[in-house]
Amino acid sequence: MKVGFVGAGRMGTPMVQRLLAADHEVVVLGRSEDKRAELTELGATAVGVATDVADADVVIVCVFTDEQVRELCADDGGGLLAAMRPGSVLVVHTTGSPQTTATLAEAGAARDVGVLDAPVSGGPHDIAAGQLTLYLGGAEDAVAKARPALESYGDPVVHVGPAGSGQKMKLINNALFAAQIGLVAEAAKLADRLGIDESAALNALPHGSGASKAMGNIARAGSTAGFIAAVGEFIGKDVAVVRQTAAELGADLGRLDPLVDAGLGR
The missing domain is CATH 1.10.167 (Regulator of G-protein Signalling 4; domain 2)
Structure with a gap:
């Protein structure tokens, strides 16, 4: 599976490592040359523009704030949703407002892009062990598409209801x-x-x-x-x-x- 990834920080980097270990093809945003070199050394394809991760089966966002999610995923020419291909799935790990998820899910539906809110419980050590808890909100078909990627580092991966329920x-x-x-x-x-x-x-x-x-x-x-x-x-x-x-x-x-x-x- 081809996976796009934004947010390779304290939590995101071990997620990328687990995705690579599970033989997924991973394209990751690196904001600096040093970060891109680090990601390349791990085995990922590193890019410098967020929308360059969008041509993937699943795009995962793991940033710190709800505001960053809204800016990154905006449904316009400069946002991830607008750049993603039909039939793909956007997964948001950031803990934030359920309303943000609802807005993204509505915009995604118009583009045939599934949107899952998937906040996590645990830390980097849980990710490294493949035992991070994920709470998923969204449609069943989107969950099924994203599950092979998410199970690279998540166990249990718990689907709790429609979009916003995970948050x-x-x-x-x-x-x-x-x-x-x-x-x-x-x-x-x-x-x-x-x-x-x-x-x-x-x-x-x-x-x-x-x-x-x-x-x-x-x-x-x-x-x-x-x-x-x-x-x-x-x-x-x-x-x-x-x-x-x-x-x-x-x-x-x-x-x-x-x-x-x-x-x-x-």
């Missing part, structure tokens, strides 16, 4: 994750009040029934403050989007709200 699920996941960080932070405060050092508590708690993935990550970081400092920017971005999205749909975070704030160190 909603990721935002719910990250709100819950932030709330779990908040719970661990409150548990650490309780431990301190009871005379137990935080490091001792974090060494013991992952082995009990109150364990969670968030707690395991915090234990490895050594403290709740250290973990929040490391991930707060990324989680905070997603929490801001889920609050905005919930408000637009007439909902809120309910009892998760104060715990989410605690998980962000507020």
Whole structure:
């Protein structure tokens, strides 16, 4: 399968490596000569213009912000959607607004281009192991076309509903994750009040029934403050989007709200 790729950074580069290892033909955007040389050395075809990745079966976008997605994928002469061939699929890994996905999906349908929102849960180590979690929103046929590429680095690849559903699920996941960080932070405060050092508590708690993935990550970081400092920017971005999205749909975070704030160190 021929795969176009934009966003070969901290997360995107190991995705490219897994795609190549699975014998896909990969064309990747490199913004600088050094980056293009690095990508070529991996075995990819490196290009300097985003639309040069568009002549592919699947085009994957893995950039940082929703605004970057809108700029890259714009349905005009300078955007990816306009340059993609009929029958191909655009996959967006960036966590952002479900409305952005809906707009792209509508524009894609007019051009016979499938659009999947496919935000991820995990990090570079999960990608390297082929165990990144993907939440997919979009049509069944588009999912089927993109699955061989996505399964190069994703397991599980979970189709949760129509366009926008993947973003909603990721935002719910990250709100819950932030709330779990908040719970661990409150548990650490309780431990301190009871005379137990935080490091001792974090060494013991992952082995009990109150364990969670968030707690395991915090234990490895050594403290709740250290973990929040490391991930707060990324989680905070997603929490801001889920609050905005919930408000637009007439909902809120309910009892998760104060715990989410605690998980962000507020």
